[in-house]
Amino acid sequence: MRYIARRFLSFILRIIKKLFLIYNNNISLKPIKIQHNHSMDIYELYCNEERINCYNEFKKYFKTSTFIKSSQIKKYAIKKSIKNNSDVKLLCLEFGVWKGDSINLLSKYTNKIYGFDSFEGLKDDWHGFSGIAEESFNLNKKLPKVNKNVELIPGWIEETLDKFLDENKFKIKFINIDVDTYKTSKYILERIKPLLVKDAIIIFDELYNYPGWDVGEYKALKEVFSENEYKFLAFSRDGLESVIQIIKS
Numbered sequence: 001m002r003y004i005a006r007r008f009l010s011f012i013l014r015i016i017k018k019l020f021l022i023y024n025n026n027i028s029l030k031p032i033k034i035q036h037n038h039s040m041d042i043y044e045l046y047c048n049e050e051r052i053n054c055y056n057e058f059k060k061y062f063k064t065s066t067f068i069k070s071s072q073i074k075k076y077a078i079k080k081s082i083k084n085n086s087d088v089k090l091l092c093l094e095f096g097v098w099k100g101d102s103i104n105l106l107s108k109y110t111n112k113i114y115g116f117d118s119f120e121g122l123k124d125d126w127h128g129f130s131g132i133a134e135e136s137f138n139l140n141k142k143l144p145k146v147n148k149n150v151e152l153i154p155g156w157i158e159e160t161l162d163k164f165l166d167e168n169k170f171k172i173k174f175i176n177i178d179v180d181t182y183k184t185s186k187y188i189l190e191r192i193k194p195l196l197v198k199d200a201i202i203i204f205d206e207l208y209n210y211p212g213w214d215v216g217e218y219k220a221l222k223e224v225f226s227e228n229e230y231k232f233l234a235f236s237r238d239g240l241e242s243v244i245q246i247i248k249s
Contacts, residue, residue: 050128050211058208061232070239074102074176077203077243078109080233081174084199084245088112091170091195095157095188096178096205100144106176107147113174116153116160119143123156124181128212157184161191171197177217178205185220193224200246201233207242208235 068076081092092110094103097117107113119141143152153160157179172195179185185204196202204217221230221244234243 047211050213051209054208054210054213057214058232058235062235065232066234067237068234070236070241073234073236073239073241073243074105074203075109076234077176077201078106078174080243080245081201082109084201085173085197087173089170090173090197091168092174093172093192094176094178095184096176096180097144097146097152098178100146100150102176102178102205103150104147106174107150110149110174112149112151114151114153114164115146116157116164118156119154120156122179122181123158124183126180126212126216127182128215129210158187161188165191165195171195173197173200175200175202176205177202180206180216182216182219185217186223189220189224196246198246198248201243202230202246203241203243206240208240210240213240 078092088111092106092113094106094113094115095117097103097115097119100115103113103115141154143154146152153164172192175188175192175196177185177188179188204221207213207217207221229248230244230246232242233245236242
């Protein structure tokens with residue numbers, strides 16, 4: 001009787017062992033579903049490194065400038081411009097109008113302001129930054145509603161600026177640059193530099209504090225102006241804007 005019981009128990013154990021091996025093999029042979037989130041991890045690492053590099057580049061200016069909320073920095077810049085140069089004949093220009101929010105705000109503090117935009121979006125990809133490619137911000141050439149003292153100059157800036165400057169012989173006291181990309185920023189700065197009066201104000205909408213800061217508007221500024229030709233007045237504390245004042249014309 002004991003012999004039969006041992007044989008039966010041995011048989012049961014062999015069955016259990018085989019079932020375990022089959023189950024274990026099936027589990028190990030199942031394809032593993034990989035979550036493809038490594039690109040996001042790389043982008044986050046890149047962003048963190050960019051923040052550190054940006055801080056190290058700009059920290060030397062922080063104690064001789066001020067930090068202003070993004071919602072207030074354009075108001076600060078235009079009022080500073082008027083304080084520095086009260087002559088109403090001097091030009092105020094904005095490059096990158098889009099829906100007109102900033103130019104309408106700026107127009108409240110000046111008698112006339114000109115806005116340049118293709119209203120067809122970006123001409124180039126926004127390098128180093130996430131999700132902003134050519135034709136972003138495209139309004140299909142539809143002009144935004146603007147205040148009466150705003151004059152829009154539609155078309156690609158590279159095709160309209162020279163003509164405007166030829167027809168308007170006045171010097172420039174204020175510029176808002178919000179074109180995002182390096183090529184267009186550099187083109188603008190090269191054209192307007194000879195026309196800037198001393199103490200003119202330039203506000204850059206995307207100069208620092210974002211991934212790709214060193215291949216955009218800041219790169220254009222560094223290539224067109226030397227450091228002894230301008231000084232930083234303000235940085236956005238919660239955005240990407242920076243304000244400079246021309247100290248050598």
